[in-house]
Amino acid sequence: MKKLMLGNEAFARGLYEAGCDFVSSYPGTPSTEITEFAAKYEEIYAEWAPNEKVAMESAFGSSLAGHRSYCGMKHVGLNVAADPLFTISYTGVNAGMIIAVADDPGMHSSQNEQDSRHYAIAAKLPMLEPSDSAEAMEFVKAGYEISEKFDTPVIIKMCTRVAHSQSVIETGERIERSAVPYEKQTSKYIMMPGFAKKRHPVVEERTKALTAFAETTSLNRIEEGSDNSIGIITSSTCYQYVKEACGDTYPVLKLGLINPMPVELIKTFASDVKKVIIVEELDDVIETYVKKLGIDCTGKELFGYIGEISQNIVREKILGVKAEFKSVSEEIPMRPPVMCAGCPHRGLFYTLKKNNCTVIGDIGCYTLGAVAPLNALDSVICMGASVSGIHGFVKSSGKEHQGSTVAVIGDSTFMHSGVTGLINIAYNESNSTVIILDNSITGMTGHQQNPTTGFNLKGDPCTKIDLESLCKSIGIKRVKVVDPYDLAQCENAVKEELAADEPSVIISRRPCALLKYVKHPGPIAVDENKCVGCKSCMKIGCPAISIVNKKAVIDSTLCTGCGVCSQLCRPGAIEGGKK
Amino acid sequence: MMKTKNIMIVGVGGQGTLLASKLLGKMLLKKGYDIKVSEVHGMSQRGGSVVTYVRYGDRVYSPIIDKGEADFILSFEQLESARYADYLAPGGKIITNTQKTNPMPVITGAAVYPENLLSKLAEIGFDIDAIDALSLARKAGSDKCINIVLLGRISKYFDFSDEEWLTTIEESVPPKFIEINKKAFLLGKEE
Numbered sequence: 001m002k003k004l005m006l007g008n009e010a011f012a013r014g015l016y017e018a019g020c021d022f023v024s025s026y027p028g029t030p031s032t033e034i035t036e037f038a039a040k041y042e043e044i045y046a047e048w049a050p051n052e053k054v055a056m057e058s059a060f061g062s063s064l065a066g067h068r069s070y071c072g073m074k075h076v077g078l079n080v081a082a083d084p085l086f087t088i089s090y091t092g093v094n095a096g097m098i099i100a101v102a103d104d105p106g107m108h109s110s111q112n113e114q115d116s117r118h119y120a121i122a123a124k125l126p127m128l129e130p131s132d133s134a135e136a137m138e139f140v141k142a143g144y145e146i147s148e149k150f151d152t153p154v155i156i157k158m159c160t161r162v163a164h165s166q167s168v169i170e171t172g173e174r175i176e177r178s179a180v181p182y183e184k185q186t187s188k189y190i191m192m193p194g195f196a197k198k199r200h201p202v203v204e205e206r207t208k209a210l211t212a213f214a215e216t217t218s219l220n221r222i223e224e225g226s227d228n229s230i231g232i233i234t235s236s237t238c239y240q241y242v243k244e245a246c247g248d249t250y251p252v253l254k255l256g257l258i259n260p261m262p263v264e265l266i267k268t269f270a271s272d273v274k275k276v277i278i279v280e281e282l283d284d285v286i287e288t289y290v291k292k293l294g295i296d297c298t299g300k301e302l303f304g305y306i307g308e309i310s311q312n313i314v315r316e317k318i319l320g321v322k323a324e325f326k327s328v329s330e331e332i333p334m335r336p337p338v339m340c341a342g343c344p345h346r347g348l349f350y351t352l353k354k355n356n357c358t359v360i361g362d363i364g365c366y367t368l369g370a371v372a373p374l375n376a377l378d379s380v381i382c383m384g385a386s387v388s389g390i391h392g393f394v395k396s397s398g399k400e401h402q403g404s405t406v407a408v409i410g411d412s413t414f415m416h417s418g419v420t421g422l423i424n425i426a427y428n429e430s431n432s433t434v435i436i437l438d439n440s441i442t443g444m445t446g447h448q449q450n451p452t453t454g455f456n457l458k459g460d461p462c463t464k465i466d467l468e469s470l471c472k473s474i475g476i477k478r479v480k481v482v483d484p485y486d487l488a489q490c491e492n493a494v495k496e497e498l499a500a501d502e503p504s505v506i507i508s509r510r511p512c513a514l515l516k517y518v519k520h521p522g523p524i525a526v527d528e529n530k531c532v533g534c535k536s537c538m539k540i541g542c543p544a545i546s547i548v549n550k551k552a553v554i555d556s557t558l559c560t561g562c563g564v565c566s567q568l569c570r571p572g573a574i575e576g577g578k579k
Numbered sequence: 580m581m582k583t584k585n586i587m588i589v590g591v592g593g594q595g596t597l598l599a600s601k602l603l604g605k606m607l608l609k610k611g612y613d614i615k616v617s618e619v620h621g622m623s624q625r626g627g628s629v630v631t632y633v634r635y636g637d638r639v640y641s642p643i644i645d646k647g648e649a650d651f652i653l654s655f656e657q658l659e660s661a662r663y664a665d666y667l668a669p670g671g672k673i674i675t676n677t678q679k680t681n682p683m684p685v686i687t688g689a690a691v692y693p694e695n696l697l698s699k700l701a702e703i704g705f706d707i708d709a710i711d712a713l714s715l716a717r718k719a720g721s722d723k724c725i726n727i728v729l730l731g732r733i734s735k736y737f738d739f740s741d742e743e744w745l746t747t748i749e750e751s752v753p754p755k756f757i758e759i760n761k762k763a764f765l766l767g768k769e770e
Contacts, residue, residue: 004608004616108619132615132642165642166604166616237642244641312645325647325665326703332662333690335682337592337627368625373687444625538687543626546686557722 001171007162010133010169011100012037014140019177020044020070020098022062024055026416027445028074029109030163031102035072036448039457043174048448048457051383051416052077056084056099060153063097064189066180068144072100075116076382080417082119085153089123090199091189092151092206095180096144102158105281106308109160109444111363111382113306115282120155120259124203126210127155127259128219129236133167139256142219150206150213157258159281161237161308211260219256222269225249230318231273233266233286233297238279238309245314261289270295277302277318281309339368341544342513342520342560345437347484348408349376350540350564351491357406357498360393362386362418364410365443365512373541383413387421387434395430402431403498409434412442412450415465419474425503426475433497433504436467437484440511447515471505478504485510487567513560521561521577526552530573537565537574583636585644586733589663590655591680592629595726598751599653600631602730606739606747607635617642626683628659653733655712655725656680657696664705673705674732676712676725708732715766721756724763731767741765 005013011034015023023046025035039046049055055071062069073081078101085099101119104110120127128143130136136158143154187195214220225231227249234242235255242252253269255261270276270290278287278299287299302317303309312323339346349369352359353376361367361377362385370377379389390407409418414436425432442448449455454464471479478500482493490508497504511518523544533550544558545565552573554565563577586603590596597618604616612635619630632644649667654660654675667673675697684690693699701707712728719728727748734744745761752760 002608004604004614006618160619161617161642164618166614166618167639167642168608168614240640240642310643310645311641312647323645323647324669325667326705327665328661328700328703330661330693330696330699331690332658333682333684333692335591335626335628335658335662336684337625338683340593340625365625372683372689541683541687543681543683543686546681547688 002168003171004166005133005169006033006164006166007130007133007136007158008033008164009037010137011140011156011158012041013169013171014137015070015098016041016044017137017172017174018141018144019068019175020144021067022059022069023047023071024049024058024069025072026050026052026055026077027442027448028077028102029445030104030160031072031074031077031100031158032445032448033163034100035457038070046457048450050451052081053083056081056088059097059099060084060088060093063093063095064182066095066182068096068177070098070100072102074110075101075103075114076110076112077101078116078119080383085119085125086123087191088153089125090191090196090203092202093147093153094182096147097153098140098143098147099153099155100158101155102160102163103282104160106160111380113282115285116157117258117285118283120157121285124207125153125155125259126150126257127157128256129157129258130162130256131236131239131254132162132165134169135256136162137169139219146213150210152206157236159237207260211263214257214260214262215265217257220262220265221254221256222265223248223252223254225251228272229274230277231269231275232277232279232318233269233290234279235286236281238281241309241311241314242279244311246318255286258285261286263293266290266293266295270297279303279309279314336371337368338371338541338543339365340513341542341558342562344439344484344508344510344513345369346374346540346542347487347564348435348437348490348508349374351487351494352376352406352408355404355491355494357404357494358401360386360389360405360407362407362409362413364413364437366408366410366437369408371541373539377408384409384417384421387414387418388424390432390434391421391425391428391430394432395428406433406435406494406498408437410443411436411438411440411452411467412448414467415451419470422471422476422505423474429503431501431503433506435506435508438467438507438509440509441515443512447512467507476503476505478502479507480504481507481509483510484508485562485564487564513562521563523554523556523559524561524563524566524574524576525554525556527573527575530571532571532573534570536568536570539568540564581637583634583639585649585668586633586651586653587644587649587663587666588631588633588653589659590629591659592625592627594655595723596629596631596655599726599730600633602747602751603633605751606744607633609743609747610739613637613639615639615642628662630663651733651736653729655729658682658692661693661696661700664700667705671706672708672736673700674708674710674729676729677709678711678713678725710767710770712767715770716763719763719766720759724760727760727763728767731764734764734768741768
């Protein structure tokens with residue numbers, strides 16, 4: 001049946017049809033929906049792991065037990081899972097194993113623009129790159145075949161434009177598979193030096209075999225053109241931009257298997273055209289390889305290393321045609337993302353700003369606390385870096401900063417890799433204050449359950465990690481819970497814990513305002529007779545409040561009635577709301 | 580071969596742009612076109628400027644629409660109409676909600692919301708069809724159906740019957756919202 005499917009949904013469909021039994025992932029844009037859609041199939045066991053390393057190791061365990069398995073993550077998640085990645089390349093698999101990594105060129109929702117193809121090369125693993133939804137589904141099936149035939153985990157690299165674009169696919173049936181029997185094979189699965197030394201040559205031989213496979217597989221294909229003055233080598237979404245811009249004019253070598261790349265196929269393609277142009281986003285992975293084969297080509301010289309490519313860019317750089325369009329000369333104000341009206345993080349950030357705190361931040365919706373007017377963050381690096389970062393910051397600066405510095409981290413991020421940092425704080429005794437922003441969900445990626453929510457990926461009730469007990473058991477004696485809608489409570493807690501002479505944790509607890517089960521009191525309004533236009537309510541950066549004719553106005557379509565603004569209103573012009 | 584047609588849907592995160600693109604995609608699939616619909620999820624959805632690309636034809640390659648390529652821009656907010664106006668193709672049309680939503684830089688006073696934006700766009704030569712979708716959505720019974728009002732508006736420019744559109748709506752929204760959404764569609768179309 002023909003269906004319009006998101007690349008990630010088609011990927012999940014591929015897992016289903018290929019008989020995948022086990023899915024373990026950590027959410028990360030743009031990879032999240034693969035796992036969410038996979039969880040909708042009853043035949044697949046699917047879970048959210050606390051982080052990508054756990055997910056990958058669990059998926060490997062499933063493969064070892066003889067079941068086709070999958071784990072998925074965004075590009076920066078692969079950094080977290082890099083440790084198992086490099087070694088499961090050595091062990092190989094029992095049943096097929098697929099790892100999805102979703103890159104985000106243009107950084108629509110990411111903190112860096114790393115090119116994950118380097119991982120495939122470094123870990124010596126095959127990597128496939130689909131260019132639309134139909135290929136996402138097909139490549140999953142091909143990936144499992146490769147995984148089992150060549151005894152290797154297979155990486156499938158998605159990118160935002162493939163993951164989050166819907167295109168037409170033809171679905172099929174699931175093929176159930178019986179488990180591959182598990183046999184103890186110590187020299188294959190125990191990677192201590194003696195055995196690993198014997199596995200490395202196996203990996204090198206595997207790469208040779210895969211390179212030979214790359215010459216003939218239908219994953220790579222040459223599309224003829226009418227004009228051989230140029231030949232284009234490309235992959236992924238760039239292939240679509242090339243076809244959009246150039247149609248069938250120039251021959252195209254489309255690579256679906258991006259590591260290892262073929263040798264003869266590229267040489268043959270290059271010998272039939274006058275000039276070779278490489279179209280690839282981010283780094284010069286294909287270009288470097290082609291040049292290494294002694295073939296003259298152009299790539300990054302035209303397209304650069306930064307951001308996304310598009311059809312207009314291809315038209316300009318290859319055809320020499322510039323896009324024509326009418327422009328608006330008027331200055332259009334930016335519309336950056338903001339914390340939602342009613343967001344429980346707002347009250348806490350206001351408190352930190354008011355107390356001039358240095359705030360070591362982390363990854364999540366609360367990263368938005370960095371923007372005006374709150375401007376409440378000092379650093380954001382990666383998942384968990386707030387808790388480990390504050391330790392180094394406070395340890396080395398001592399009294400100068402420890403009374404005014406806090407770390408902020410979400411509940412899911414704390415589970416991901418914040419807890420290890422907190423263990424370090426307790427163990428190595430830094431006077432750090434860590435604030436866990438517990439909104440009872442993984443927010444930024446679109447509401448995924450996590451170990452602190454009490455529900456699993458399938459929506460069933462499950463073991464709920466108790467944050468207070470966890471922090472105490474690590475050795476943090478001072479653990480306090482506050483309601484971020486209550487500004488006085490927040491302020492007291494922050495002041496007390498900063499003044500304390502030992503490590504402490506404040507749990508700022510209130511569920512995300514967008515969660516369906518959260519009942520809001522409803523919009524509140526400004527009494528314009530009482531409003532003096534002091535703009536105190538504007539300090540919290542709520543998108544529902546603006547100043548019209550020198551008086552505050554609350555947008556009733558956005559306001560949830562959280563009541564944080566009313567606590568700031570000295571003339572008492574805003575009344576009501578939750579407190 | 581039919582030239583690929585391009586519809587851009589722009590708005591503010593949370594306004595329901597994704598449902599509009601989902602419905603358009605479903606409708607076009609029924610008509611047998613090759614289609615690509617491209618969205619951006621994640622951070623920009625939190626009240627930021629959001630874009631969805633809908634492309635259809637005999638064979639669609641790129642998932643995105645580039646500057647100078649959009650046959651229609653379906654805009655949920657005035658400022659967003661202006662922000663993406665340069666994506667309009669020659670002969671293209673901007674269908675826009677007249678609603679204004681202040682972005683944070685305007686709220687904090689760091690920037691000014693330009694006045695008479697739509698007439699300025701018209702002066703430059705953009706073909707504009709403006710509609711107060713919020714009022715019509717309220718009339719239909721819910722602020723949230725702005726997306727369906729605007730879908731009704733763009734339906735004027737397609738040769739598909741009301742029945743086909745309404746069936747697609749029926750298939751895509753929860754049962755208790757079907758009537759409100761059907762009403763919203765017709766109000767958007769007829770206003």
